[in-house]
Amino acid sequence: MAVSDQKVDAVGIDHATGSVVLTILDAQDWEDEREHLLALQAKVNAYFSYIQGRELYEDYPQTDGRPVVINIIQRLDPPEAFERFLNAANDVAAPLDITITAQVFEGGSAP
Amino acid sequence: MDRTLSSPTVMGSADRRSLYPEIEPYSFGWLATGGPHELYYEECGNPDGAPMVVLHGGPGGAINPTMRRFFDASKWRIVLFDQRGCGKSRPNASLEDNTTWSLVEDIERLRKHLGITKWATFGGSWGSTLALAYAVTHPERVTGIILRGIFLLTQRELKWFYQDGASMLFPDAWERFKRPIPKTERADMISAYHRRLTHPDRKIQAEAAAAWSQWEGDTISIRGPEARPPKFNEVDFAIAFARIECHFFANRGFFDEDGWLLKQIPKIRHIPGWIVQGRFDVVTPLESAWTLKSAWPESKFEIVWDAGHASTEPGIIDALLRATDEAVKV
Incomplete structure (x- = not known):
């Protein structure tokens, strides 16, 4: 699944934290850093709209009232620029009560 | 052995x-x-x-x-x-x-x-x-x-269960299974059910789905039709179960x-x-x-x-x- 798809890749509820976790599955390579970050930015913005427009709660009523985490799962180790992107994205997300996290999982080829 | x-x-x-x-x-x-x-x-x-x-x-x-x-x-x-x-x-x-x-x-x-x-x-x-x-x-x-x-x-397994085999052990349940299918179509029960389960009219789907699901529910346990799990009687479960199962079998599992x-x-x-x-x-x-x-x-x-x-x-x-x-x- 390409990171450029403007849809939600996965929605989950973590009972340990009580959070709703919206996942972005990012299998794109980092050959063109700028293009990759722009695609991620578009996707994160689409997720913000999905949450703020309350579509999330209409599609998945179980998620209403829970803290929201957007988790970016990447297949490849990101460059330093991604750290800066993540910090900037969290600055925007914090007033919306949304946390953005990231992790790398290399378990297999891209989806 | x-x-x-x-x-x-x-x-x-x-x-x-x-x-x-x-x-x-x-x-x-x-x-x-x-x-x-x-x-x-x-x-x-x-x-x-x-x-x-x-x-x-x-x-x-x-x-x-x-x-x-x-x-x-x-x-x-x-x-x-x-x-x-x-x-x-x-x-x-x-x-x-x-x-x-x-x-x-x-x-x-x-x-x-x-x-x-x-x-x-x-x-x-x-x-x-x-x-x-x-x-x-x-x-x-x-x-x-x-x-x-x-x-x-x-095909041997499908023929056993949906055409000729299991019917000999469960003639009572088989009677219910073949009821929605006219005699002229019974030579190929999977195809006959497939036509009904993919029919645009949900009522036709539901009738076929109920009979399809109950056949499996009636034969699933060694205790026979009396032990049919209740979910096989639920309309929504039956429609999904029968439509998807029949779709896979009509296509020989792909x-x-x-x-x-x-x-x-x-x-x-x-x-x-x-x-x-x-x-x-x-x-x-x-x-x-x-x-x-x-x-x-x-x-x-x-x-x-x-x-x-x-x-x-x-x-x-x-x-x-x-x-x-x-x-x-x-």
């Missing part, structure tokens, strides 16, 4: 174990597939335990809380999901882009999403078919295979040729395997398990002498619990 095979274990009924205690998921969610489907999944047990994916039957069935209870929750990280069109996956009962191979790729998609490198598979009936199809396609991702009620999705799955077994003989089969399984008769064991002599094979097809029959539960306990140590 073929001397190249080790004898199957035939257990007595004393001291059988019952299911592990009820557990709730520690997480659940929906995963997009990139097409029209999204998959409902649950994670139960120990997040740091050995990963296991549970594959439900049908095709067209759904996961349920009992399926979580075949595993020691302190040792396994148990992942369950509703296959395309099933249970809480959406859209319900959809046949679009719904094939064996799209389901195999869904298993991979889910594995990657959950950050799991390798996992064991657990499946009964159609779940055994799918577990084998997944394992022969991605053997490097599979640590163990636990199967119950083996179904290789061959395999290249009849018996394709069995020919692939050499690819997975190195993977630890457990086969559990009810002696009096009418839905997926013992012959398929026997044939599978013949092709996979390294696997452990247990015939439960007093069981039919259902996973909840006492002897089947006991054998599956022993298998999962053993598998977690591998």
Whole structure:
């Protein structure tokens, strides 16, 4: 699944934290850093709209009232620029009560 | 008995174990597939335990809380999901882009999403078919295979259950199964049902789905139609179950040729395997398990002498619990 798809890749509820976790599955390579970050930015913005427009709660009523985490799962180790992107994205997300996290999982080829 | 095979274990009924205690998921969610489907999944047990994916039957069935209870929750990280069109996956009962191979790729998609490198598979009936199809396609991702009620999705098995065979053991239930189909169409029951289950009129679908589902519900247990599980009477379950199951069978499982799955077994003989089969399984008769064991002599094979097809029959539960306990140590 390409990171450029403007849809939600996965929605989950973590009972340990009580959070709703919206996942972005990012299998794109980092050959063109700028293009990759722009695609991620578009996707994160689409997720913000999905949450703020309350579509999330209409599609998945179980998620209403829970803290929201957007988790970016990447297949490849990101460059330093991604750290800066993540910090900037969290600055925007914090007033919306949304946390953005990231992790790398290399378990297999891209989806 | 073929001397190249080790004898199957035939257990007595004393001291059988019952299911592990009820557990709730520690997480659940929906995963997009990139097409029209999204998959409902649950994670139960120990997040740091050995990963296991549970594959439900049908095709067209759904996961349920009992399926979580075949595993020691302190040792396994148990992942369950509703296959395309099933249970809480959406859209319900959809046949679009719904094939064996799209389901195999869904298993991979889910594995990657959950950050799991390798996992064991657990499946009964159609779940055994799918577990084998997944394992022969991605053997490097599979640590163990636990199967119950083996179904290789061959024409011989389909003919036995939907045309001529099981009908001789359950003439009462067969009478109900053939009722919606006119005599002129009964020479090919799967095709006749397929026309009705894909009919645009939901009323026609529902009537056919009820009869299709009840036939399987009536024959699933060694206790016969009196033990039909209540879910087989539920309209929504029946429509999804019957439509999807019939779609797969009318398309011969989307395999290249009849018996394709069995020919692939050499690819997975190195993977630890457990086969559990009810002696009096009418839905997926013992012959398929026997044939599978013949092709996979390294696997452990247990015939439960007093069981039919259902996973909840006492002897089947006991054998599956022993298998999962053993598998977690591998």
